[in-house]
Amino acid sequence: MGPFFSLSGAGKWLGLVAAIWVQAICGNNYTFANYSDALKSLMSLTQLQLNNLSVAKDVGKAFGVVAGFASDCLPTSVLLIIGSVEGFIGYGAQWLVVSRRIHPLPYWQMCVFLCMGGNSTTWMNTAVLVTCMRNFPKNRGPVSGILKGYVGLSTAIFTDICTALFSSDPSTFLFILAVVPAIVCLTATFFLHEIPTPTSNPSELRQETLYFHVFNGIAIILAVYLLAFDITGNHGRVLSLAFAVGLLVLLATPLSVPLYSFISKPLSDSDIERPMKVSLKFGTPRPLWNAASQVLMAIGYIAMALALPGSLYIGSILVGICYGVRLTITVPVASELFGLKYYGLLYNILILNLPLGSFLFSGLLAGYLYDVQATVVDGGGNTCVGAQCYCLVFVIMALTCVVGLGLDVLLAVRTRNVYVRIHESKRAIAVSATDCSSAKY
Structure with a gap:
């Protein structure tokens, strides 16, 4: 019997479900806008000062290198515990300020707590990605896509739950950010572990692919469900409660895969013969997809800069999709080029671009240009309304995407031989499966 019929086989799928839940609460770094106005008002901040608070949050990711080093010597459970405790303290302190249970802290102290909150997700992400990439070494792309897809949905999950149950109250939102990730991470420590997996044969690889299709389908349904709630306007109390219950059911749905994998048997080689031939037809370098995303992202920024009716929504959708791409x-490109041995450290080095980009484009560029256009308001702070506030910022971001396009194309060309070898390796597996199937008949 193959590993899909064994406890270890079901165990790694249960670990993936736990990882999905962790990623579904790891988007707290992207929710700053949900409570930033409250901080700006309470602390009488300018837009530049507020943006620098956001930068402090992103700077926390720069310390993710520590989590990367730790991932090579500490078990997954310890990484999750560290992340949950750090997030509880970081967002808990912000909750105390916004809920006015304590007086506003000095600016530098708020920067420290925002940095802690930002750094907490690096421990969670490192634990999840390193473990799952090693548990599914032959399907790194699908694993990365599913996990990062749920990170993208996590902001909507937090926001919609808070809107449905607590009328978007900023203090309640911060309380959720402090408590829920801690509970989920502590729960995940019991299920998410690195499980040594023997070399998979073609039938098992095909079985994995089918299960990943199920996970992708669930994620798409969840995304549509969240979108439907967002675009249907205000909802009554009963409908909001029903939405929250439905959301919890959808988040629990991935549990069906480990249950099914425990009682199912692997596909036979004859079952996989035709699909394997089709799925290995192309061997496009992954960086080329990044290059394509740069084109669409530039179009998205230009759309937002034009400030035409509806262009903000169109631009935001394009930029969001490309960011997810x-x-x-x-994530899989890094593992394919450098391997999985020091993947935790490598991943956290890669995401150093986030605090750097946040500092340059948000902290300096956007904050400065906004303050130039803004007017001072009574009681401190400033405000700006209209397309002129961020028009130049969007244009500069579009030009940056053009530069990124050139770099991505260059990387695709330089790594072409690597992906040719990967493609040939997969083709060899497919041919082997076909030969074995033919020999049986």
Whole structure:
């Protein structure tokens, strides 16, 4: 009997479900806008000062290198515990301020707590990605896509739950950010572990692919469900409660895969013969997809700069999709080029671009240009309304995407031989499966 019929086989799928839940609460770094106005008002901040608070949050990711080093010597459970405790303290302190249970802290102290909150997710992400990539070494792309997809959905999950149950109250939102990730991570420590997996044969690889299709389908349904709630306007109390219950059911649905994998048997080689031939037809270098995303992202920024009716929504959708593509593609590319031995450290080195980009484009560029256009308001702070506030910022971001396009194309050309070898290796597996199937008949 293959590993899919064994406890270890079901165990790694249960670990993937736990990883999905962790990623579904790891998007707290992207929710700053949900409570930033409250911080700006309470602390009488300018937009530049507020943006620098956001930068402090992203700077926390720069210390993710520590999590990368730790992933090579500490078990997954310890990484998750560290992340949950750090997030509880970081977001808990912000909750105390926004809920006015304590007086606003000095600016530098708020920067420290925001940095802690930002760094907490690096421990969670490192634990999840390193473990799952090693548990599914032959399906790094699908694993990365599923996990990063749930990170993208996590902001909507937090926001919609808070909107449905607590009327978007900023203090309640911060309380959720402090408590829920801690509970989920502590729960995941019991299920998410690195499970040594023997070399998979073609039938088992095909079985994995089918299960990943199920996970992708669930994620798409969840995304549509969240979108439907967002675009249908205000909801009554009963409908909001029903939405929350439905959301929890959808988040629990991935549990069906480990249950099914425990009682199912692997596909036979004859079952996989035709699909394997089709799925290995192309061997496009992954960085080329990043290059394509740069084109669409530039179009998205230009759309937002034009400030035409509806262009903000169109631009935001394009930029969001492309950002998700880049996150999904970059993770397996790093493992394919450098291997999995020091993957935790490598991953956290890669995401150093986030605090650097946040500092340059948000902290300096966007904050400065916003303050130039803004007017001072009574009681401190400033405000700006209209397309002129961020128009130049969007244009500069579009030009940056053009530069990124050139770099991605260059990387695709330089790594072409690597992906040719990967493609040939997969083709050899497919041919082997076909020969074995033919020999049986």
